[in-house]
Amino acid sequence: MNEVVLEARHISKSFHDPVTLPILKDISFTIKKGEFVSITGKSGCGKSTLLYILSTMDTDYDGELFIEQENMKGKTENQLAYVRNAKIGFVFQFHYLIHEFTVIENVMLPGLKLGAHSEEEVRQRAIDQLRALDIHMLANKKANLISGGEKQRVAIARALINSPSIVLCDEPTGNLDKANSEVVFKIFKHLTRERQQTILVVTHDQEFAANTHRIIEMEDGKIVQK
């Protein structure tokens, strides 16, 4: 249980346009396996920026980022794409499903891309994930024909398909009503408890954050409270 999944060491980032503006100042923290961590703070405090650095999609920063003890600095674009595929699951505020695909195809896509299992196995895993989130009856619907709450659950299923080391969420409930927010929260809680799934959530929903294992509070690009 003490295995470190993600470690940030002295991460700083500035925007240089139009004037140099520091966004993140010397951020350091670790997340252990099975932890359910939330990052909170006011709008503009840099919490989303931090999340995209942790996601490896933003590579323009100082400091070091380790995912499963592996340094992400200096990796090529293709290597980072592999890390995102195999080790990270994403859930965004806007559901970001691919509308041309059906629900099951959306969930299967990262699994097919990884290519570690046959298409049949990936399909079975996707069905299991959907069943676990109670949306298996939507499997063959087009992704643009389901409701917002359902979309977010599909996005969670997609994030979990490759059994990632960590699931990163950017305001996962920001666009959902109360009932659906609760459903999503329960799913996360369940995942951490039953499957030891590591989850990092960026949110400004204090109520949501209060129920996680650990809160990292940010202000003006610095961590003010762990």
Next chain:
Amino acid sequence: MKAGVILKVAGKLLFARWKQTLIAAIGVTFSITMFIALLSFMVGLNELLDNMILNRIPHIRLYNEVMPSQHQPITLSKVHQRRYNFIRSVKSVASRQYIYNSIAIQNALQVDDRIKGIAPKISAQVFFHDGPIDITGVVEGIDIEKEQNLFHFREYIISGEPENLNTVGNSIILGKSLADKLQVSTGDVVRVTTASGTHFVMKLVGIFQSGLQDIDKIQSYTSLATARKILNKPNDYITDLQLQIKNIDDAAILSKEFSERFGTKTDDIKTSNAQFETGSFIRSLISYSVGITLLIVAGFGIYNILNMLIYEKMDTIAILKAIGFSGTNIKSIFLIIGLSIGLFGGSLGLLFGFLFSSLIDLIPFHTASLPTITTYPVSYNPIFYVIAISFSLITTYLAGWAPSRKASKVDPVLIIRGK
């Protein structure tokens, strides 16, 4: 597995806006269709004209001409060799107009494997008589079989049997205009006087129409034996040796070689008919230019549609990148979309191009100068189809290259956070 995923995603995006995709593909189809139809028709026409002119002319012609000797006695004299000698008004002597030693030359040429065929010919000036009127003409003694093999002689015969030249004694084939002027038809009798004044009565066994009025007005054919009889010449007498060679581009070189080797004058098709080749070349050039222009226009269409697709699918690209597709993968996806449009549109274009050229091939086309042609000429050379599909793939690849590069450079953070 991985390639399969990329193909699958490309396929889904391709069909997401299938109407636009179809329009882009139709653009390619249209240009390939026109490219093939245009080229088939143009080249068909070129071949027709080539057949009309070039195939009827020997690639190399060996003959002797009445001309003053190049070597005057004074130039052979040792005493005067190192000086400038001027001789004015050199006259030709009555030299023999036939090819010396023609049988030996023919034997030598027969074993030369650069040569496709030889046809000997005897050319003689005659007068044709129609009542009191004399009409100047040329009678050519030919070996009908060789003439058919090399120059497709039969294609120009509009009535009668050319083979009868060999079986019927003193027989003749006349050009159509000449026959009209003499008011004779096959089976009738033609009166001929040679340059030396001998009268002959000949039987008309056929009428030909070459398509060239000037030839049809004066030309007539008879067998080699009859020609010798008219001219009162021995059995090895021939005035011309017509050669068809295997590679027409060698004509000038071979012509020079034979001239030196056999001591005759030679003409080659390249030198004497250069303008035909220029014409053919220009026509092909125009067809290719128009075809390629059409393809480039279609290429811009594909470029636009891919660009639009990328703007529309920014979200999808961002998600694909977030879940582990690399920039290279994204680039492949959009290149595949472009190439699929090219392949699909191009293949349909090949089919329609073939159908369209077949249609042109069915349109009746009658011309007095070409008796054997009944429809528009079309060439079905497979090389057009190979060129067309290659061009369509290259154009669509190039058209897809810039947009797919752009797609591969999309920053997912900007898109995902931008909302």
